[in-house]
Amino acid sequence: METLAKRLREAREFLGMSQEYVAQQMNVPRPAISKIESGRRKVNSLELIRLSKLYGRPVGYLLGESQEEETFNTDPLAAKLRLMTRGLRAEDREEILHFIEFLRHRKTTYQTH
Secondary structure, three states: OHHHHHHHHHHHHHOOOOHHHHHHHHOOOHHHHHHHHOOOOOOOHHHHHHHHHHHOOOHHHHOOOOOOOOOOOOOHHHHHHHHHHOOOOHHHHHHHHHHHHHHHHHHHHHHHO
C-alpha cells in the first residue's frame, strides 16, 4: 500500500495536478485523495484503473510490480502536452498534430540548407 500511495502522489505531482483536480476527475472528496496518497485509504480496483488512465501510468507500475514505466514517457514537457490536450475536440488535437509536423519539417528544412 505504501508503494501505491507514493507512486500515486508522485504521478500527480509530476503532471502538475492538484489533489482538488484529481478529486473532481475521480468524483470523490479532496480529502479522499489525500488519504489515498498517505496510505490511510485503500483504492478499489475501479479507482485504480481510473487513476492509471488519468495519470497515464500502467496499473502494474502504480502497484509496484515494475520499477520502470515502460509505457510512460517521463519527459515533463510531453506529459504536460498530453494533459493540456486532454478534453480538446478531435479536430483541435489534429490541428496541434499538424502544427507539430510543420515544426518538425521546418527544423529539418533549415538544417539541410
